[in-house]
Amino acid sequence: MSFTTKMLGVAAITAASFAYAGSAHADVCDTPSSLGDLGNFAGEVITLAGSMQGKDEENLLATASCFEAATGAVIKYSGSRDFAALIVADLQSNNAPNIAIFPQPGLAGDMAKEGYLSPLGSDLANWMTNNYGAGSSWVDLGTYEGQDGSDAFYGFAFKQDLKSLVWYSPEQFEDNGYEIPSTMEELIALSDQMVADGNTPWCIGVESGNATGWTATDWMEDIMLRTASPAKYDQWVSNELPFNSPEVINAMEVYGQFSRNDDYVAGGASSVATTFFGDAPKGLFTSPAQCLMHRQASFIPAFFPEKGAEVERGEADFFYFPPFDSSNGNYLNSTGNPVLGAGTLYTITKDSDATRAFFQYLTEAKAHEVWMSQGAFLTAHKGADLSAYASAAQRKQGEILVNATTFRFDASDLMPGAIGAGAFWSEMTAFANGQDSQTTADNIQAAWDAIK
């Protein structure tokens, strides 16, 4: 026994004396679907690293506990909001965990290219194609170029988010006599109506520490999907359609009509860049309400003042961020109702049999149902029982995901890390601070040209 392990032993004893709760998750594994045979890995440790903390971390551990119970393996998770920086240092210094959970595909792709990720194999890819709603797009999301230059499937998407949602308070709409809009034109008319009534329609906040700006990119992507065809959207992601092309600038300007309009935004347009994205929706619930609508992904109820209990009580609800009415000829809309989404990616950074078994577990409907019942989780797994969802609102979102046909991923997640988690974010923040759309688009394109 080395010096280090001895000292760790001391630490473990002191730490253990403080660990009160052993298995608090006894009943979470009780789900509609049962578990197949995953093998026996008694005592083997699987280390996970990710960015999830707090409630998210508890849910992940609860989900993993059912795997531990079935196989005897031990899951150790370390979550940090600085995950992106830490994982790079860990990989480069040969300290990799078994599994890294990437919130953005851009960074996962970079790491695959450096040779730090192990391919998951075509079996998992085929499984995902067949069993996830819009499965082949999810496989594409996790497929990157490896160190040898050939494409392989590295990232297993587990836990999806649905964007394209507008959150509101039904009671406020009722008090004010407003109707849910079904087209973008109606949504803009409704916003104007709210302004005329002396209300403020929108709460928008893009501040998010070193990821400031991502909310703005989500807005813009949602609008891009509604003002240009999905084919154009795909070209934009791969930069075949330059960032400063008219289609993209147009989408940015439409977004600007919302976010740079002092009458539209609670606190005025200048507050957008400095408002924490998680504080923005709280304006829906203040007395009196600061704003009446908030466009954000499915995870946002966790930021509501009562952490989403509002949704269960019917005090908050969402409607679909509507497309433009194609009949007036403004925008070509051949896509029906496009849906924008994202997901976290599970990758193998240090291979072992137990790690492979964990990925096998992630394909089991049970793994999904355990987290579904904890809340704040959506899945595209078609085999997962929708009745497992913690709330009716989540079930409604889950159905949208599983039945999605025109589905596109968060573009900033798909772009190279330097753009999607860099220039796009920072320039959209500059846009929020008053920089014009042409300069913003030119700057992002210049950043993209620089990394080609």
Add this chain to the structure above:
Amino acid sequence: MISRTLKHVVLGLIVFIWVVPFVALITTSLRSEIASKTSGFWTSFTPTELGHRFGTHDRDDTAEVLLKTGNILDRLNVGEEDFPIAGEVNSILIKGRVPDPENPDKTKLVRKLVPAGEVMDVRGGDFIFQENGDFTWTFDEPTAPKPKNLDVFINQEPVFDTQAYEEVLFDNEHVPNALISSFIVTIPATIIPITIAAFAAYAFAWMRFPGRDWLFVIVVSLMVVPTQLAFLPILQGFSGIASWATALNAWMTDCEATKSCEVASKSFASLWVTHTAFGLPLAVYLLRNYIVGLPRELLESARIDGANHLQIFTRLIVPLSVPALASFSIFQFLWVWNDLIVALYIGPNNSDDLVFPIRLQQQLGTFKDQLHLLNASAVISMIVPVIVFLAMQRYFIRGLLAGSVKGG
């Protein structure tokens, strides 16, 4: 006289600026989550008007009635044990659409702030509330009204509670574990560098060997190496040592049976080594400058009495250097205690062994949804350095001057 008054004013101002955040933190940690999110800490000492939303009744209450009664404060305090809302109910904001007189085919939104005792129309019934929160809601014929959420403004009495502290300390093991981990890291990471530095400082000050001055210059210049720059090579080094230790462990013990051979490269020991390395240059510099100022005659007479270097060091130098040693210990203790970045990169990353600053950062949560707990934890994490500082401050002030005056 004027200059003295001015001095006092400036001094008072500085103290005020330093104390306000401290008071704010403690006050906020004792307030309810909702209150601290909706109003500033300075409003918490006097009754303050705050807005709330209350629902008239439960959703499953569908009895047909002519009269519904209740109490606004009771409704707001359902399920609230620690921070009950109390105070005068001032007004309710009511909204509705009426025909627009200027624009016949349109409606317009009217908002009205209705004070206590005045009748307002809510879902077709007459709604009246009193300052104490009692309300009556009367209908012309038996009705089962849908619950209505209303914005109500209450002149709220101050309320403080230690609920956040109880939750942090007793609800789960995170914060107690973090406290212990922080001590496990901080105490050795203070003692090890000070011990090494004291020996080194003596050698640099009183022993003659070739290249002494150059070595000292190199040690001092190491102070400017930025910590961040060194993380990757240090981590690589530790991971090399750890894999070597793992192999040794597997060879010497029967750990393979229990699958426990793995020696972690990120551990408390890695933190001790790293903090020692980063703390040493300043420690050596500070102590050497102090020790070199001790009276030469004292050491020479000890020499004449036949004392060797070790005896001189333990019997003379150490007792005489207590102020400098104590002052550096405080420096090092505070720096290691508050360190986030080294612990984040080099320290153990399993949940039970996280040090306090990382636990604080974790309490922000993915969703920044536990800010009230964060305030309480921050106060707890501050207490330890405050105690250390107060206990050793007389050394600290003397130590700060250490080496500044020859012979002092």
